Amino acid sequence: YHIVVLPGDGIGPEVTREAVRVLEAAAEAFGFRLTTETHPVGGAAIDATGDPLPEPVLQACLQADAVLLGAVGGPKWDNLDRAQRPEAGLLRLRKALEAYANLRPVQVPEALADASPLKREVVAGTDLLIVRELTGGIYFGEPRGRNGQMAWNTMRYTREEVARIARVAFEWAKRRRGRVASVDKANVLEVSQLWREVVSQVHREEFPELELEHFYVDNAAMQLVRDPRRFDVVVTGNLFGDILSDLAATLPGSLGMLPSASIGGRVGLFEPVHGSAPDIAGQGKANPLAAILSAAMLLETLGQEAAARAVRQGVDAALAEGVKTADLCRAGETPASTEAVGQFIA
Amino acid sequence: YHIVVLPGDGIGPEVTREAVRVLEAAAEAFGFRLTTETHPVGGAAIDATGDPLPEPVLQACLQADAVLLGAVGGPKWDNLDRAQRPEAGLLRLRKALEAYANLRPVQVPEALADASPLKREVVAGTDLLIVRELTGGIYFGEPRGRNGQMAWNTMRYTREEVARIARVAFEWAKRRRGRVASVDKANVLEVSQLWREVVSQVHREEFPELELEHFYVDNAAMQLVRDPRRFDVVVTGNLFGDILSDLAATLPGSLGMLPSASIGGRVGLFEPVHGSAPDIAGQGKANPLAAILSAAMLLETLGQEAAARAVRQGVDAALAEGVKTADLCRAGETPASTEAVGQFIA
Numbered sequence: 001y002h003i004v005v006l007p008g009d010g011i012g013p014e015v016t017r018e019a020v021r022v023l024e025a026a027a028e029a030f031g032f033r034l035t036t037e038t039h040p041v042g043g044a045a046i047d048a049t050g051d052p053l054p055e056p057v058l059q060a061c062l063q064a065d066a067v068l069l070g071a072v073g074g075p076k077w078d079n080l081d082r083a084q085r086p087e088a089g090l091l092r093l094r095k096a097l098e099a100y101a102n103l104r105p106v107q108v109p110e111a112l113a114d115a116s117p118l119k120r121e122v123v124a125g126t127d128l129l130i131v132r133e134l135t136g137g138i139y140f141g142e143p144r145g146r147n148g149q150m151a152w153n154t155m156r157y158t159r160e161e162v163a164r165i166a167r168v169a170f171e172w173a174k175r176r177r178g179r180v181a182s183v184d185k186a187n188v189l190e191v192s193q194l195w196r197e198v199v200s201q202v203h204r205e206e207f208p209e210l211e212l213e214h215f216y217v218d219n220a221a222m223q224l225v226r227d228p229r230r231f232d233v234v235v236t237g238n239l240f241g242d243i244l245s246d247l248a249a250t251l252p253g254s255l256g257m258l259p260s261a262s263i264g265g266r267v268g269l270f271e272p273v274h275g276s277a278p279d280i281a282g283q284g285k286a287n288p289l290a291a292i293l294s295a296a297m298l299l300e301t302l303g304q305e306a307a308a309r310a311v312r313q314g315v316d317a318a319l320a321e322g323v324k325t326a327d328l329c330r331a332g333e334t335p336a337s338t339e340a341v342g343q344f345i346a
Numbered sequence: 347y348h349i350v351v352l353p354g355d356g357i358g359p360e361v362t363r364e365a366v367r368v369l370e371a372a373a374e375a376f377g378f379r380l381t382t383e384t385h386p387v388g389g390a391a392i393d394a395t396g397d398p399l400p401e402p403v404l405q406a407c408l409q410a411d412a413v414l415l416g417a418v419g420g421p422k423w424d425n426l427d428r429a430q431r432p433e434a435g436l437l438r439l440r441k442a443l444e445a446y447a448n449l450r451p452v453q454v455p456e457a458l459a460d461a462s463p464l465k466r467e468v469v470a471g472t473d474l475l476i477v478r479e480l481t482g483g484i485y486f487g488e489p490r491g492r493n494g495q496m497a498w499n500t501m502r503y504t505r506e507e508v509a510r511i512a513r514v515a516f517e518w519a520k521r522r523r524g525r526v527a528s529v530d531k532a533n534v535l536e537v538s539q540l541w542r543e544v545v546s547q548v549h550r551e552e553f554p555e556l557e558l559e560h561f562y563v564d565n566a567a568m569q570l571v572r573d574p575r576r577f578d579v580v581v582t583g584n585l586f587g588d589i590l591s592d593l594a595a596t597l598p599g600s601l602g603m604l605p606s607a608s609i610g611g612r613v614g615l616f617e618p619v620h621g622s623a624p625d626i627a628g629q630g631k632a633n634p635l636a637a638i639l640s641a642a643m644l645l646e647t648l649g650q651e652a653a654a655r656a657v658r659q660g661v662d663a664a665l666a667e668g669v670k671t672a673d674l675c676r677a678g679e680t681p682a683s684t685e686a687v688g689q690f691i692a
């Protein structure tokens with residue numbers, strides 16, 4: 001397998017380094033060949049070339065078997081125009097890879113429930129998967145723009161875009177607990193009415209044995225806090241998914257463990273949910289588990305399920321033996337460095 | 347003062363009845379004259395006239411000193427087209443009243459922190475005010491619509507719309523702890539870049555002594571759960587405000603106590619944050635406190651501050667003496683009826 005690694009900005013390089021270390025160990029242990037090539041993206045690419053996604057980097061990604069990304073962005077580039085910012089590079093990459101299905105699993109095992117901002121009796125045992133549409137909606141809709149007086153964006157979905165993301169959600173629900181919650185704002189928006197109709201139709205025609213519930217986005221935000229265990233698979237559009245997946249990411253108490261996979265096109269994109277965290281970059285403190293668990297999703301997507309399982313067991317072992325970074329330590333525990341965690345798991 | 351009362355659907359009639367009882371008691375105690383007139387809206391108006399906001403009802407509202415609303419909507423009307431639904435009546439009413447500033451205060455006093463889904467040490471002492479833009483953004487933006495293949499909505503703001511809601515937020519912050527958090531998605535949307543610029547400009551030119559922080563909406567959702575006490579006034583657009591205010595509404599554990607005021611036009615609109623709760627309608631179980639506290643905001647807006655304070659003291663007294671509906675009772679406590687709570691406070 002040929003993997004393109006895009007470390008990006010802030011703590012991105014530190015955490016992807018450990019994820020690559022683990023991938024290489026997995027290849028050796030499970031007997032498959034793995035090559036990597038590394039490129040700048042986001043702020044790092046702006047500094048090097050003026051473009052957050054230089055054409056040769058995009059071409060390399062399109063030819064890879066998978067892309068592993070760290071994080072992009074930081075205060076240094078915050079005053080640039082939208083189209084020149086690190087984030088614009090990430091959005092163009094998602095679109096070019098046609099990675100329309102962003103999967104963000106969130107679990108709160110009993111053992112970690114005390115670290116959650118929610119009460120243990122509300123949150124312990126949460127196990128949900130957010131399926132966010134990633135290449136459509138208001139992120140990409142035209143017309144968009146501004147003049148001296150006003151600004152505008154367009155939230156648009158086609159039937160086909162909704163149907164294909166719905167199918168991804170139902171397929172995952174089948175392998176899980178069989179329940180899909182679809183989130184929209186159909187009491188106000190036409191685009192949400194279409195969303196609701198198409199999701200219902202895919203359910204009826206292709207997955208009638210599964211359970212489907214519809215939520216308005218305001219109510220979904222509420223229920224994620226009041227009773228997160230009621231959810232199995234949550235499917236929603238790009239903007240609502242951005243908000244709800246970050247909301248769900250607070251449930252385990254630390255962002256440092258949440259991976260994501262963006263799939264559906266020819267090449268999958270795997271990245272931790274956390275951002276570039278410029279405040280702790282370069283200090284060897286960053287938690288590499290989200291990047292390492294993203295690498296496990298990458299292995300799974302390539303069909304290397306046993307290797308993916310082994311990586312996850314490595315993560316569990318590190319936690320059980322207390323080899324963990326400061327964000328996961330309680331008072332009195334000694335934090336391990338980013339590199340020490342990666343080496344342990346590898 | 348002439349108040350138009352729109353009980354609406356579900357538990358709306360029960361809770362507004364108690365709010366009116368309290369308003370009348372306040373008028374008598376504080377020596378001002380108050381007359382009311384009641385009209386159907388939402389599903390009740392659809393059943394009576396086919397229109398969720400009949401023209402005579404709208405005219406009555408436009409001539410009132412304030413409008414007190416219960417709640418609209420319910421499964422009975424859920425299969426109607428968007429423009430014929432109860433919600434469409436509410437949206438038209440907000441727009442016609444030019445009630446562009448929706449104020450939703452959320453408090454979690456120490457005494458109620460155990461009822462919150464959040465851990466006591468995270469949530470106790472929360473005291474924030476969400477200021478949501480209510481008559482613009484994607485709720486009203488054109489073009490909007492659908493055809494056989496796709497559907498679209500437009501998120502649009504003008505400089506003037508942003509500036510006036512920003513001023514409301516800063517004015518409230520001045521009377522509170524002096525801090526405004528503005529929420530947008532400026533790393534992706536042009537309309538949010540305009541939002542951020544205009545809020546910053548109003549801050550710089552008119553309220554430089556106050557503190558302003560900008561949040562992306564995904565991060566704001568996260569921080570509301572991780573550290574709600576960091577917020578004082580939160581200002582945002584219509585759609586983000588819908589999501590974040592419902593999210594914030596989970597913090598106290600019961601929706602039954604959260605009031606709202608929509609102001610800025612000639613006539614203010616006051617309504618509880620909770621919905622029509624058709625499952626418990628007509629049983630005398632509904633919590634009238636949110637409606638009664640909305641009536642207190644109504645009195646405050648009319649300049650009857652002492653009466654508003656007295657109503658709030660009545661609410662505190664009811665809670666202290668255990669005169670409360672089932673949603674607020676712990677095991678072993680005897681619930682009071684909707685009417686009993688209203689009578690006690692009156």
Ligand SMILES: CC(C)[C@H](C(=O)O)[C@@H](O)C(=O)O
Nearest residue numbers: 073087090091242533534564
């Ligand atoms: C960085 C930003 C453009 C991005 C998004 O909004 O999609 C991020 O918040 C995410 O969720 O991956």
Ligand SMILES: CC(C)[C@H](C(=O)O)[C@@H](O)C(=O)O
Nearest residue numbers: 187188218419433436437588
């Ligand atoms: C009923 C609905 C149209 C409304 C809205 O989205 O504004 C409600 O959710 C609210 O927040 O008042």
